[in-house]
Amino acid sequence: DQQVKQNSPSLSVQEGRISILNCDYTNSMFDYFLWYKKYPAEGPTFLISISSIKDKNEDGRFTVFLNKSAKHLSLHIVPSQPGDSAVYFCRGYIKKTSYDKVIFGPGTSLSVIP
Amino acid sequence: DAMVIQNPRYQVTQFGKPVTLSCSQTLNHNVMYWYQQKSSQAPKLLFHYYDKDFNNEADTPDNFQSRRPNTSFCFLDIRSPGLGDAAMYLCATSRDLSAGINDEQYFGPGTRLTVT
Structure with missing residues (x-):
């Protein structure tokens, strides 16, 4: 079973506060995870990634945490800004016998309220 | 600078009428x-091309075909669109198949397909 789940379809956060977006996966063979951000009428763009050998990766206001035992990762945005309002996709990478496979979660729509 | 371009952005087709x-x-x-x-x-994911090698996902319907005449272009052909094929279709590229940390996918803006 190879699934990436984002159980919260939407999230609203006040400007300046922390946004926490969650992602769960079902197979311990997932190796890399990437977060993508998507604005309306645009394609997803890469935001931040994490390898399974790490438990944290930070890039400016964005930090991703990985808990392998719980098969859970989260994206933290601190402080949240109105321009962060977008849909965030969690993407897992797993190696198959013939080629590599990436699997997206369904996305979480973040609204940052000024 | 646009890196992955999709045309058209919006496409309306009739039930059963081929569309590219x-x-x-x-x-x-x-x-x-x-x-x-x-x-x-x-x-x-419907399918991908690694150079000229075509890889179809197991659950992609036969109704969906693809062509890649050269490195720069790739086409999605829907031979007989049904109402259930109405969706956003996203094209993406990556340098290599490994999709590692530094090799993320680059997406186009998508084509929204409507089937009437």
């Missing part, structure tokens, strides 16, 4: 992907 969606890239990437995304769902 276009994708081009200026990144010179080896891999091109086609995804189908329905409302509030995860993008679903």
Whole structure:
């Protein structure tokens, strides 16, 4: 079973506060995870990634945490800004016998309220 | 600078009438992907090309075909669109198949297909 789940379809956060977006996966063979951000009428763009050998990766206001035992990762945005309002996709990478496979979660729509 | 371009952005076709969606890239990437995304769902990979090698996902219907005449262009052909094929179709590229940390996918803006 190879699934990436984002159980919260939407999230609203006040400007300046922390946004926490969650992602769960079902197979311990997932190796890399990437977060993508998507604005309306645009394609997803890469935001931040994490390898399974790490438990944290930070890039400016964005930090991703990985808990392998719980098969859970989260994206933290601190402080949240109105321009962060977008849909965030969690993407897992797993190696198959013939080629590599990436699997997206369904996305979480973040609204940052000024 | 647009790197992955999809045309048209909006496409309306009739039930059963063949339709072709276009994708081009200026990144010179080896891999091109086609995804189908329905409302509030995860993008679903239909197939990908690694250079000229075509890889179809096991659950992609036969109704969906693809062509990659050169490195820059890739087409999605839907031979007989049904109402259930109405979706956003996303084209993406990556330098290589490994999709590691530094090799993320670059997406186009998508083509929204409506089937009447």
